[in-house]
Amino acid sequence: MSYQKSNISSNNFEQCIKCTICTVYCPVTAVNPEYPGPKQAGPDGERYRLKKPLFYDEALKYCLNCKRCEVACPSNVKIGDIIQLARIKHSKLRPGLRERILANTDFMGTLASTFAPVVNTTVKLKPVKKLMDWTLKIDSHRTFPKYASQRFTTWFKRHAEKSQAALPNQVTYFHGCYANYNYPQLGKDLVKILNAVGYGVQLMEKERCCGVAKISNNLIKQATRDAKRNLEEIRHSVAQQREVIATSTTCTFTIRDEYHHILGLENGDVREQVNLATRFLYRLVDEGKIKLAFRDDFRMKAAYHTPCHMEKLGWSIYSTSLMRMIPGLELLMLDSLCCGIAGTYGFKRENYKYSQAIGAPLFKQIADFGVDVVACDCETCKWQIEMSTGVKVENPISILAQALDVERTKALNNIK
Amino acid sequence: MKYETIIIGGGLSGLLSGIALARAGRKVAIISAGQSALHFSSGSFELIDSEDNPLAAIAQMPSTHPYQTIGLDAVKRYAEAVPALFAEAGVEVSGSVEKNHYRITPIGMAKSAWLTLGDYATLDNATTLPWRKVAIVNFDGYLDFYPKFLDNFFAKRGVDTVHHTLTLAEFEHLRESATEMRATNIARIMTGDLLSKIATELRGRIGDAEVVFMPAVFGMFDAEAVSALRSQVRVPLYFIPTMPASVPGVRTQIQLKNYFQKLGGVYLLGDNVCGGEIRDNKLISVRTANHGDMEFHADNFILASGSFFSHGLIASQEHIYEPIFGLDIVADQARSEWYNQDLYAHQPYMGYGVVTDERLRCRLAGKTVENLYAAGSVLANQNPIAEGTGGGVAITTALFVADQIINA
């Protein structure tokens, strides 16, 4: 009898036992009464939507796609995926200018980094913020991420590219929009560590945005186009025996899981070769293939924040285990809670208040801990936490790079 | 990844063995696919359903029962240690191994229990109560709590009841959807000012009632709401379990998990152990969905993956199996033997589970896997419902396997 096999959906929605555990852990349900919650928006609603699409509820737009519901579900129901797919299929809300602006992180980045000083000062000005609030409904309380005047890719071409090929091993770095336009230092930090342990860094010929912001703003066609292009690049890299690594949890998660689950693209052939930088490094250390040496004078007290997509990946142990190798670092663990930003979500005026309410318990714990730095592998969490707590946020890769004794590390790995 | 012990499943069993090992200074990781049966727990733990001395009743159980496997002395020793261990984690319980107490069920029955969370009233016997008049208080629109059944319970025992329904503006949005008016959703808003408001209402209404009963919708992430409310009402305030998910159950899970992490344990939630490498009768490593080819190595492993409900056992149309390793199990072959048409009759499937040796080590194809232990509801030859042994087996076997590893 094989009918049991054929009545199981890809998202396990018929496995739901209606226990409401998902709802316990949904950050939006906690603060926004208009949101129906994961059970209702996900498997419950899906039953109705399958019958008649008119049962679709536009309140599903409040879902952060954080996947914390999926992590908690005892029945392995892909609640977040069900909700995202329903939004794509049924939502009548058309992305407006604001959605396009927020979603096109790479296009905006190109523009903004070219005019960085102007953009950085203008988006800081009160009147400009008010104007954006009125016209675009981008909340005026929001601090905009700064744009760097020199992109990571430009720096790389000028200062790093030439020396890479000489190193014994090679990887491809998927820098993502953030490292490229907003915080090139993160990319530089990664290059510094990898080079010291004998890995040369290659960039893709034409990297596109991973597409997460386009997916969440319902720009599916554009997201699919970018995703296909990235997959081509990834396949090319894998064919050259180069694993692809990223410093952003969200880029990593999107390429590994959302390309297939949400965009329906086949990525199984390369999924395992797309990795988070800290996991890549941890594995090399664990397998004894590289050694890291740290500076004696490095001192830092940091608290680790687990971004939602890191929680879903289940990989925070790699970042924290790597950081625990640094002798001068005191590392505390924050409870795994959503910071509320969810990419572009918290930028929208109608979400701002919820975004801050979701993050409040986390912000309080950060304040209570009294640390120098919050460590976190996600760039949008960084904006949110820095804006809301005033505490500096660093990617674990940057912390490693600061603590690394480059000369000793090179010597340990026989790199000249 | 390398740990001294890896535990598969983060429910009551996995957490308690994890806590015991971490307390002994061991490097432990728990990998758990999703939240556990604790989220559905009444808030009472049962050792065995018995009027007399529970240990005497356990001594009479069949020789294949997990209690008999670990032995009466071990059951007693571990059971006695539990309240103090729970207290370390901030979980307050009352009860004793010497004698069961009674708790009040949501449908107005007195049911025997071994340990009960501080949220609930515990009764010395099933028939007489220490009160003459009690107040039963519910919230307008909340359907998962049944005052009528409780009325019955108290009337039978000669106790007067008064009823109150609180209508609170804060519930407005919850009332919009009947399916979302659930204990866990209510518990989320039960903080600060709302608690004071409820306390004020209660003080104004309870009159000469000696004690107040309310649905257990307070204190999901910690017990603060419970103590805050109690401190503002002059008579004792007790809760009655609601339909699941259970607010005190969720809290217990969170408190035990936090304590395990505080002891240095690593808790990986939302990941599925999908297989492992067994060589020369030893489990070398396990693979998980999230970690792919990064395998988890350990000296010892504990299988605490629960029963059918948690997918520790799977029933397909054709057969029943343990899905991770394909371990030897007790289960009838023919589907028709699995269950009894009469819901209240003995249900054979309840006794299915993995087979072990006398140290609770699992078996594969007839051979003992020397470093793979099993604990909790994944074990065969128990019937948590008929015997009233669910919590007791989960707890005592968990502490037993932890000791096997510590003393090895």
Ligand SMILES: Cc1cc2nc3c(=O)[nH]c(=O)nc-3n(C[C@H](O)[C@H](O)[C@H](O)COP(=O)(O)OP(=O)(O)OC[C@H]3O[C@@H](n4cnc5c(N)ncnc54)[C@H](O)[C@@H]3O)c2cc1C
């Ligand atoms: C709905 C319900 C209500 C109950 N109420 C009570 C009660 O009120 N009082 C009482 O004494 N007993 C009760 N019981 C009995 C209960 O089984 C035990 O008390 C006890 O909670 C069992 O704990 P456990 O750790 O063995 O299993 P579980 O709590 O079932 O935990 C098993 C865990 O293993 C995880 N898991 C399974 N497979 C994998 C895998 N492949 N990889 C990773 N993780 C995996 C699951 O996700 C789950 O978290 C109840 C049981 C159920 C099902």
Ligand code: SF4
């Ligand atoms: S946690 Fe899973 S099984 Fe429970 S209601 Fe949510 S989707 Fe359904």
Ligand code: SF4
């Ligand atoms: S993905 Fe996050 S926001 Fe959306 S329903 Fe799940 S828990 Fe809630």
